[in-house]
Amino acid sequence: MxxxxxxxxxxxxxxxxxxxxWDEGLLAAMDRILSAKGGDIDQPAFIATYDRHEHALEEERPHRSFKGVSAIALERAMGEFGLAFTPDDAEILTSSIGRMPxxxxxxxxxxxxxxxxxxxxxxxxxxxxxxxxxxxxxxxxxxxxxxxxxxxxxxxxxxxxxxxxxxxxxxxxxxxxxxxxxxxxxxxxxxxxxxxxxxxxxxxxxxxxxxxxxxxxxxxxxxxxxxxxxxxx
Known part of the structure; x- marks a missing residue:
């Protein structure tokens, strides 16, 4: 072309x-978060759920920071999988993004x-x-x-x-x-x-x-x- x-x-x-x-870094961050929760979590399914919530939140008004979007998306995804969310989980995710190579x-x-x-x-x-x-x-x-x-x-x-x-x-x-x-x-x-x-x-x-x-x-x-x-x- x-x-x-x-x-x-x-x-x-x-x-x-x-x-x-991104995909590799997100998988590593999610593995760190989910492994601490115990149980056998389908990571690809979890990431797809997280992505769905993230994209929906990005369309909402008023505008939220990406740090805020990612925290809410993670909390909602974890809720769908019956996992307890803490602010530390969101911090693990957002702090890992800037280190992705x-x-x-x-x-x-x-x-x-x-x-x-x-x-x-x-x-x-x-x-x-x-x-x-x-x-x-x-x-x-x-x-x-x-x-x-x-x-x-x-x-x-x-x-x-x-x-x-x-x-x-x-x-x-x-x-x-x-x-x-x-x-x-x-x-x-x-x-x-x-x-x-x-x-x-x-x-x-x-x-x-x-x-x-x-x-x-x-x-x-x-x-x-x-x-x-x-x-x-």
């Missing part, structure tokens, strides 16, 4: 699942993209304090970080993307967005029309039935090749 349009000035990225090992190829690839003249930004459904630990692991290559806390809204709403573009001082055609989440980032692209590269890391997340990304790659290492094919590197 060849990306359409002119060379973008910015490449924007989803963070968790795209740059940072990047995928092995990410830092080197971001460096290649930066050296090619692109400016790099993250647009993420999180709080500033939480993502700071993740960004610190990205080799100093990221120019800007836009969070749901700053925008007062979560993806896939158009509000967070419009806020990000205003902060970056660019229009929709001045960027390509690189992401792993079909139902957050690609859903927003379907609505707004910005160019996308979907990083399909074979996690089982399904593409949208009525939208196709402009390019699909299995990991971030393949992104420079896609940009080179478009004549941009």
């Amino acid at each position: 060849t990306l359409p349009g002119n060379r973008p000035s910015w490449l924007t990225f989803d963070c968790y699942g795209t740059l940072i090992q 990047p995928f092995p190829e990410v830092v080197e690839t971001l460096g290649r993209l930066k050296a090619a003249g692109f400016r790099l930004a993250i647009i993420s459904n999180t709080d500033d304090a939480i993502i700071a630990g993740n960004v610190a692991q990205l080799g100093g290559h990221v120019d800007r970080v836009i969070t749901a806390e700053q925008a007062g809204a979560y993806k896939p709403t158009t509000q967070i993307f419009h806020h990000a573009w205003k902060q970056l001082g660019i229009g929709m055609n001045d960027l390509v967005h690189i992401c792993a989440s079909p139902h957050l980032d690609l859903a927003a692209a379907r609505r707004l029309g910005f160019r996308t590269v979907w990083v399909d890391r074979s996690t089982g997340r399904k593409p949208l039935s009525d939208y196709s990304a402009d390019a699909v790659v299995p990991d971030l290492e393949k992104v420079p090749g896609v940009l080179a094919a478009a004549g941009w590197m």
